[in-house]
Amino acid sequence: MPTKSLRIIVAARKLLNSYGRGRIPTPLDSICEALRIRVQNTPDEKPSFERGSWNTPTGIQMGFIANIPDNADRLIRRHMLAHLIGHIYLGQGSCDYQEKTQGELQAIAFATELLMPSQDMRHYISIRPPFEKEEAAVIELAEIFDVHPRAMRARYREIRKGMQLQ
Numbered sequence: 001m002p003t004k005s006l007r008i009i010v011a012a013r014k015l016l017n018s019y020g021r022g023r024i025p026t027p028l029d030s031i032c033e034a035l036r037i038r039v040q041n042t043p044d045e046k047p048s049f050e051r052g053s054w055n056t057p058t059g060i061q062m063g064f065i066a067n068i069p070d071n072a073d074r075l076i077r078r079h080m081l082a083h084l085i086g087h088i089y090l091g092q093g094s095c096d097y098q099e100k101t102q103g104e105l106q107a108i109a110f111a112t113e114l115l116m117p118s119q120d121m122r123h124y125i126s127i128r129p130p131f132e133k134e135e136a137a138v139i140e141l142a143e144i145f146d147v148h149p150r151a152m153r154a155r156y157r158e159i160r161k162g163m164q165l166q
């Protein structure tokens with residue numbers, strides 16, 4: 001499936017290895033700094049990004065402006081930012097948030113791997129109590145990875161399924 005293509009997963013992993021330094025929760029701030037992405041609030045309902053420049057103490061910085069809806073919940077904002085980082089890092093021109101285009105599906109897959117890296121997910125799942133209820137695991141893992149429980153639930157099921165097939 002192109003949306004889960006290895007290329008996208010590898011790209012997210014490469015970015016994590018370069019700037020995330022294996023830390024959980026994924027430090028989006030450091031990644032934005034490294035990629036010269038500036039986060040800005042927007043009254044729009046959907047996130048977007050554009051090329052831009054801004055003043056810093058050492059001069060004008062060229063980069064990208066990530067516009068994140070200001071009325072969104074903190075964890076939703078975090079997901080939106082990871083999603084925009086995906087577009088920018090993959091060299092895509094714009095975000096058509098919640099459309100089912102290939103670019104959007106790739107940004108979603110990228111954000112999933114960035115926020116809930118498969119290697120770390122497998123590690124954290126493998127050290128949990130064997131007969132633990134799913135919801136307890138989902139809530140705690142959502143806190144560890146600093147993501148929305150709904151996103152973690154889907155990711156948890158996906159990773160668990162993959163682990164059982166091995």
Ligand SMILES: [Zn+2]
Pocket residue numbers: 083087094095096097098103104107
């Ligand atoms: Zn998008």
